[in-house]
């Protein structure tokens with residue numbers, strides 16, 4: 001077998017990008033020939049310094065941005081052939097939770113996505129109740145989303161995406177501006193989604209809090225994939241890419257059972 005044929009077939013990937021590039025009109029080359037893949041059920045961290053291209057990359061993965069070069073595939077099929085279906089199957093939780101609020105109450109906000117899918121009333125109610133439970137928002141069901149705390153808004157944004165029942169959930173820096181308890185709640189929510197079988201792509205600067213739960217870490221640098229491997233391999237090179245190295249890691253993973261203790 002030649003090296004070219006030894007790897008997995010492209011159809012084995014749930015989602016993959018080939019030679020993906022994006023040139024913005026102002027001349028910025030935000031991502032530059034990215035080859036990226038995700039397998040079903042994976043929990044993947046996407047890391048890299050500010051401006052390295054993480055947000056631009058993930059906005060291509062669900063068809064929000066159109067590449068200026070290359071292509072994104074879902075189960076081997078180009079996503080541009082069916083963007084509506086792609087956005088249903090790949091949910092994106094934005095960094096700015098406020099921008100995702102659409103309903104007058106927490107309940108209505110979560111129901112918005114399933115209603116757009118034109119599901120029947122019973123199924124909508126079932127999904128909203130499940131999302132409220134999973135993200136610990138039951139007691140806030142009648143509250144106005146804009147008045148929630150930062151951590152509650154973040155959980156609401158995740159609940160809204162979960163209610164769409166996507167295969168893949170991509171979260172863009174869901175821990176930013178949260179206190180210890182807020183991070184814990186959001187991380188618990190993400191782990192619950194993963195346990196339910198959703199594939200998770202987590203964009204974060206926080207290796208320490210998430211690495212114990214991830215199978216793979218992908219590092220971006222200047223619009224390219226600079227490293228891709230299991231956390232215990234990647235921990236030793238984090239510093240090379242401007243990512244804070246965990247305390248006491250000593251190039252080991254012992255300090256990274258943050259949530260499990």
Ligand SMILES: Nc1ncnc2c1ncn2[C@@H]1O[C@H](COP(=O)(O)OP(=O)(O)OP(=O)(O)O)[C@@H](O)[C@H]1O
Pocket residue numbers: 024025026028029030048049050051052053054055056057
């Ligand atoms: N609409 C746009 N027009 C021009 N340049 C853009 C646009 N959006 C992003 N960029 C540029 O693309 C590059 C990658 O940006 P991106 O937002 O993907 O970075 P990031 O890795 O998500 O950074 P951060 O950690 O700060 O969120 C940056 O140089 C940014 O300035």
Ligand SMILES: [Mg+2]
Pocket residue numbers: 054055056172
């Ligand atoms: Mg970003």
